[in-house]
Amino acid sequence: MTRARVHLDPRNEIAQIDRRLFGGFVEHLGRHIYDGIFEPGHPSADDEGFRTDVIDLVKELGVSTIRYPGGNFVSGYRWEDGIGPIESRPRRLDLAWHATETNRIGLHEFASWLEKVGSDLMLAVNLGTRGTQEAIDLLEYANTSVPTARTDERAANGHPEPFAVKMWCLGxxxxxxxQLGHRNADDYGKLASRTAKGMRQLDPSIELVACGSSGRSMPxxxxxxxxxxxxxxDDVDFISCHAYYQEHDGDAQEFLVSAVDMQRFIESVVATADAVxxxxxxxxxIMISFDEWNVWYLTRWEEQARTYGPDEWPVAPRQLEDQYSALDxxxxxxxxxTLLQHADRVRSASLAQLVNVIAPIMTEPGGPAWRQTTFFPFSITSRLATGRAVRVQIESETVPSARFGAVPQLNAVATADDEGVSVFLVNRSTTDAATATIDLGLLTSVLGRDVAVTESHLLHDDDISAANTLERPERVGVRALDDVRVVDSALLLTLPPVSWAAVRLA
Known part of the structure; x- marks a missing residue:
């Protein structure tokens, strides 16, 4: 057992939290859309073929803005393939994921699904195999109210009013x-600038995201x-960051400090943007759109990809269906x-992805939908992290890391709103529990009254490899913290090894 102290001063504000920080990502990949969110023959399917059990889980997850339609998929995508009469839409080969795309779901259908889950649309344009004109055409189709050939086409396809898409990714x-159409930074920067200028001539109100690096390890x-x-x-509002993490060679302790890499990634990009x-x-x-992040066992996908023959182009194959553990x-x-700790510059983020594909929600064709272990931290944080992000000071023991040296055993952040304060903590040690004392003296002084615990949540399992599966969909969950209490202006709690917790004070 180790001891830690956390100092919470509500005046140590980072920034107002942009709700887009709790965004998601849906790509035409694997069983994400087909057999995931869309399965017309499923017992729960609505009149449009969307699974209502999945809709309920996405609502519970609490995602705000959802990025669509990719991802690698977008760099070979013709957006026109996904509009118009369904029976007339072409089947295409998706080179990004070596599959066949039926185009049964396109912009109109996806926008309808978003209305059902209560999320906003964030569109990516194809700057891989297409360019400025096609991006402007899509923007006109999606956002313009003036009668034109494009807006007449949109109306004929069942949506007279504009989709009013606010955020757009430039590739x-x-x-x-x-990436299809991969190019160097100068060539991409020139294309992105031309495209952004053209799009803003049509709709000056949009927010634009330039492609940043696909990872901090990129050369x-x-x-x-x-x-x-x-x-x-001068043309964009955001630059993107993408990062995925996985356990390597069974080294759980090294995996547990992955957030340090994300922290350094963000801070490096901020420094570069501010230098420009x-x-x-x-x-x-320039703000950051961390529009792809997750735990992803990429090595498993690389092994799976090698099993496809040159003439095999399946429709909605089982791809990237990682099973997440308590450790994950x-x-x-x-x-x-970490994203909340940088809420002053990370104004948008997209969990990649939502259903079946490296996802917090899994489905079985004709069968149930269930929550993976990663569902719980996202849904609880999205619900409780409101108002302002607040930086806390942490005094704790350290854990060893080959990459980063000695790393604090505990990591934490707080959020504050008019109703109360939420605290989120993680114990990164594989061996030691930690007793944490959270000093609330400054909080009660600022509020002029005492606070009490209204809810607490702990994600921990003695078997860190335990997971939720089709056979055991509720094997891992969250429970209330044992013996969490406020004593003499201090919040006392104990975090077991390899655990995440959230506490709400009101």
Missing amino acids: NEMDGPW TFGTWERQVLEHTF AAARKSDKR AVVFGDLLI
Whole structure:
């Protein structure tokens, strides 16, 4: 057992939390859409073929803005394939994931699904195999109210009113050699700038996201951001970050400090963006859209991909269907804490992805839908993290890391609103429980009254590899913390090894 102390001063504000921080990501990939959110023959399907059991879980998850339709998929996508009469839509080969896309679901159907789950649409345009004109065409189709051939077409397809899409991604992972249309930073930056200028001529109110690096380990990381922003600084509002984490070689302790990598990633991108601003003598601040993040066992996908023959192009195959453990969920919760700790610059984030594909929600064709372990930290944080993000000071023991040296055993962040305060904590140690004392003296002083615990949640399992499966969908869950209490202006609680917790004070 180790001891830790956390100092909570509600005046130590990071920023007002943008609800887009709790965004999601839906890509035409694997069984995400077909057999995931859309299964017309399912007992729970509504009149449009959408699974209502999945809709209920997505609502419970609490996702705000959802990025669509990719991802790698978008770099070969013709958006026109997904509109018009369903029977006339073409089948296409998806080169990104070596599958066949039927185009049964497109912009109109997906927008209808978003209305059912209560989320906003964030669109990505294809700057891999297409360009500026096609992006402007899509924007006109989606957002314009003036009568034109495009808006007449939209009305004829059943949506007279504009979709009013606010956020737009200028391509996807264009720094990656795996990406269709991959190019260097200068070439991408020039294309993104031209496209952004054209889109803003049509709709000045939109917010635009330039492609940042696909990961901090990319060989072009840093120089990519600088060169892209030198071209696009005046044209965009955000630059993207993408990061995925997994346990390597059974080293759970190293995996548990993954959030340190995310922290350094964010801080490096912020420093680069601000250096570009300084060189331009500009007060403008480029924000971060962390529009792909998750735990993803990429090595499993690479093994699966090698099983496809050159003539095999399946429809909605089982791809990237990672089964998440209690350990994965604790790391996942720590990543969420890190995003909140940088809420001043991370104004949007997209959990990649939502259903079946590296997802918090799983489904079985004709069968049930269930929550993976990662569902719980996201749904609880999305619900409780309201108002302002508050930085806390932590005094704790450390855990060893080959990459980062000695890392604090505990990580934490708080949020404050008019009704109370929420605290989110993680114990990164594989061996030691931690007794945490959270000093509430400054909080009660500012409020002028005492506080009490109204709810608490603990995600922990003695078997860190335990997971929720089709056979045992409720094997891992959350429970209330044992003996959490306020004593003499201090919140006392104990975190077992490999655990994530949330406490609400009112």
